[in-house]
Amino acid sequence: MSAKSQGDPGEDHVSRVRAESPCSDMKRAAAKKLIERYFYQLTDGCGNPHCDNQHCASSGKVTNLTPNQAAAQAIQLFSQEARLCDGTQPSKVARTIEPGQTSLAKSLPVKSVNPTSSDEGKQEPYLTEAKLLDIIEKCKAEDSYALLIRTLGEVFSSGKALSLSFQKTEKSNSPLAALLDRAPDTLLRPPADLNKEAVRSLQGEDKEEDSSDPSPTVPNNDDTSVDLPSVRRAFEALWSVPGEQFESALVNALVTLADDIELDLRVFRIVRWDSMDSLLNVFLIVFEIPMLGNSEYLELALHMLCKALSCLPVVAQAKLARVWAKHCKSRLPNLLQALQELITVKVIGGSFTRDYCVQDADTITAPTKVMKILYYASMLAGELDPPELILGDEAESASSDKTSSSRSSISGQIPQDPLATELGINALDARKPFIPFTDFYNEPLSDAIEMDKDFAYYKSEEPMKFSFMNYAFVLTPATKTLGLYYDNRIRMYSERRMSFLQTVVGQPTNPYLRLKVRRDHLIDDALVELEMVAMENPSDLKKQLVVEFEGEQGVDEGGVSKEFFQLVVEEIFNPDYGMFTTQEDTQMTWFNPTSFESDAQFTLIGIVLGLAIYNNVILDVRFPMVVYRKLLGRKGAFADLEDWSPTLYRTMKELMEYTGDDMPETFMQTFRVGYRDVFGSLSFHELKENGDELYVTQENKKEFADLYADFLLNKSVERQFNAFRRGFQMVTDESPLALLFRPEEIEQLVCGSKIFDFAELEAATEYEGGYTVDSEAVRNFWRVAHSLPPESQRRLLQFTTGSDRVPVGGLSRLKMVIARHGPDSDRLPIAHTCFNVLLLPDYSTIEKLQDRLLKAINYSKGFGML
Template sequence: PENLQIIGSWWASLPSAVMIRHVKAWRSALSVVLHIWPVPRRSIRNMLLVLRDMYNACKKKIPEKTFYVEMDQIILQEDLQLWRAASKTKDGNPPPLILCDFRFVLDLKLKKLIFDNNSLITQREHQTPQQMGFYLRWIPQSGPDYFCLNVKRASLLEDSFLQLAAAPLSDLRKPLVVHFDEDSKVTDVYKRDFFHHLFLRIVSDKPEMFMLNDSETLVWFSSEASEENVMNFYLFGVLCGLALYNNSIVHMSFPLVLFKKLLDVEPTLEDMIEFSEAVGGSLKYILDYEDDDLEDQDFTFKIHWDGMDVDLDPQDPQKAVTSQNKKQFIDAYVNYAFNTSVEKVFQEFQRGFFQVCDQRLLKLFHPHELQGMLVGEAVYNWEVLRQNTRYGWDCPLTHPTIQMFWEVFDELNEEKRKDFLWFLTGFRRAPVLGLKQIQMEIQVTQIQSGSPDQHFPESLTCHSTLLLPLYSTKEVMRDRLTEALKPERGFMRAERDPDPGSPVILTQEQY
């Protein structure tokens, strides 16, 4: 250890450019060894240990991506299997190479691949019939292969909470299927609609569970939750876990601190600044105040949070904030807001979340990465979406209808483009790895009866496929597309029968 400290101190003293050269040399060597078969596990582990020491010494001076190593998916799959075996038994199986101690060599794409593969394996295990011996016969003992939620659009929240509360824990690990209004179709569209609308309903229909920030753009757990609502926080956690486990993006306006807490990372002043510009700004002012007369500013350890007055130091009411104790005050304020005041309800939320998702495997991720996986990204590179688009065999890029579509798309404002993304994929935010994850296909459809101008575009959200009628003009294309993107034409419209005299307006194909 002493020698490692000496080497670590030497590495940390090097200029950034020199550090990067050292890291790249070891990283290149590791990449070569990773392609040897069979895998020389001891050699790889020794090289990873060196890289870890370099990472710990240099991580504040050079980008983490400097340590990312390209590796074959076969190695990661083997490592995942070893990790799963080690988590179930202590009988001396070889430990995984990477998953336990060396997450810093994995980029987000590889981490997500590991998480998604683990979810898929777990789902299949829970679908496989369990066998029991009865004399010499083997009798399958199993429930349905899916975890099915049968909900009505008009009572979406109530139906969901009732069925989740009654569900056996083992069912939560099966693949999720959602049925709306007794429709027996098995379609990914319903699952995406379910998560999109349910999370909007929770915040609007259960306001007593949450507090809003000053600008009403972010929500946090209420510190005044009743005993009745404690169970709801557990179910809310289950829903968040189900969304992540089933690879769905949800509309959830929580700050980064939620994901930090899920990963056992302590909240900081930066989290308060994100959630409340007013409170965070005041605390930052106190922290940066350099004169010795801070106590003359009349700040005390008594604060107002979530509608209540709170003494952060009950043993000394009205204790003044001074230059000597200002750090203690700020830490106590942040700790109360994000830990103490919501301790019970967060524990229930966390318990529900980890009933579905494996807590240990999520340690692979940084908080912002976990946040992006669950709620998506607010960065939209629309040019990447265009470049990734494929076209039907009979409608190349030069087809007049395709040309009209892109002209109309370019004229849409940012919010309308997000509406289009929801129409196309079932998600309004970009995937965590960006729009390059989406490969849209555009097909021009032949209308069997009536004029194409009467019909609206359709989408096959499971495959990100856009179906366009042969519109006569760009103006007709614009009118029909913008009308199809209106939110009420999708989810809620299915609650009522269409007007028999109206044109065909199916906007999301149920596939």
């Protein structure tokens, strides 16, 4: 309590002293430093085991003092000029000693300590960096590590003890600092001047305060009371000791700790913990252990810690993700590597069956759950797009209650991840995560998952069923494509079953989405029929597509549809058609901002793209990445210009990075921009009112860049793109597309892989009809295939499979079959594209095989009998 509050004009006195004495601040600092030395002498001691100073903790003559009592007694010793031991110095950073704790010297289990709850009146042991260093030095000097082993075992096996360890020192949390701040005038005169009531209040013990949580309250949602740099230094010092001296004890302690925490969270629902922050402190410390990915830690401790951490409520997991993102960036890649190694080891070493699969193994699912926290921490630690880039319908959902079941209209009834909702972010928001998204893929796990069963778990209403589809970041795109395939096929079967039931009750409907088109009027026929379906019954778009070319004998088991999509894409995305343009420097397809086509036409093109994904057909479409971001609900931004138009992006970067004050004279750029339409005519647009009179300067250059990008990528094609997206959603609105895939993965889904490796195709090919891998005709076929130029190889792929695109995951995903088609003859090879089967006669020479094969792939078109 200050002197002023007691009627003493202390404040005026201090002001006069400061004004009259130029060295008053120095005296005040010196007095404060001396009082701190008395305080730490009472609490920590001088370190001399033979000390005889009755006012030093090392002498054993100081009774257990609360922090408030130690603060009051330090002031009294200062006023009495009591003896001060040599070497007693306050830490470089004052340490926090909270109510309910003993002195730092007494708290360390130098002797055998039985950790008990503070509710029983005994104190928990805990560690600081300084104490751990002291123990290590003592153990090295004595060449005995019993004290270190005992200390690590007691502290790291007790959640309560560990939560009190390595705490930051907050000035506002120190009783001594609080006293000095409240009564700075007392530092310049003997503390005996303090009134009796103030001294009594300092010496007395606040019972309510003592029984509270000893860990400091963390005011910020992304902050922590753990001194993480101190933890890292302490662990670095610990591992300077040979690992065999202590690691077994530490591993056993961590297993005990994890068991106890999991029990608390699953059974007691954390009622045994005073606060969630103190529990998070434990995980922050143990996940800083640098050897978690090695030997015993990986096999025993890490798995158990992941199980305990995965039990945390969503709010606590979100807090942990924020703290990791803010304070543990350098630690995130190593932690991810440890989790990946744990999952891989358990997948490779596991014995899984249909009855016991990877989804049932908590040794795999628990680290996957922890990896999700790390996944969002990586996004928070990277570059995030601002909220204003969320499209209109998305923004409404994002700003609604966090319990909303969906943020994306494209995902329909797909529930939003609770952790993402709590954090208020989405994978689409991460322009550049701290750790690349691809580093989260685990290929051994992806290969081991039986996606049909995982999809069944995903659809299950039982909350205990774990599905990797809800943790899609760990799966490779090829595996996720299977999940989407099962969803699409089941929906097709459902529509077919409903058609059958309607037929039974006298309302016959077609169980398929049938399109009958003429080759010479392909676009007109297809768009007219699709428009009728979209108007009359949009749900029919979710039926299996069956295409028939008028006058041809092909039966569509998949191959006819592939050719239909290929022909549609070739024609409708041709710039001569007028709906799309081609970017000069990238040769990518973009919407024609001056198109005369109606919104319905763009809607139908969106339906075609959705149908291709829905029917597992790869298209030869070259959209910039911003199109897929916009399809998933994000506007185009300045960063998207790099992919959309690299030349323009470089020019804009030069403008943005220019630092001179003569920007208007140098660039002569106003807020009026020009662009050319599909006919080559130059048009102008003002980004702001009277933009032609407003020059770009250092102050407004960022605004100019954002407005220019917004115009090019959003506003100039708003009508066309919104209609296109509406058609796409008509097919994919109930699909888990947005749940499983990011924009760059959807590009792979639509366009296929960019890696064209015929060696992969050869390794994955099977043989029938008498052929084997060693047959002469088969060896000759692959010699010819590998010698072809890339364009001819693509035609061969198209001839055999109906598409020249590489599926997601590479050509190894194609199960091509080469079957013997009789003895040597003059017939050309035949392909059943619906089943990827090549019927190859047993040609006698490689020259004959090459001649017949090239004729087949160069002149084949349509479906008929050969």
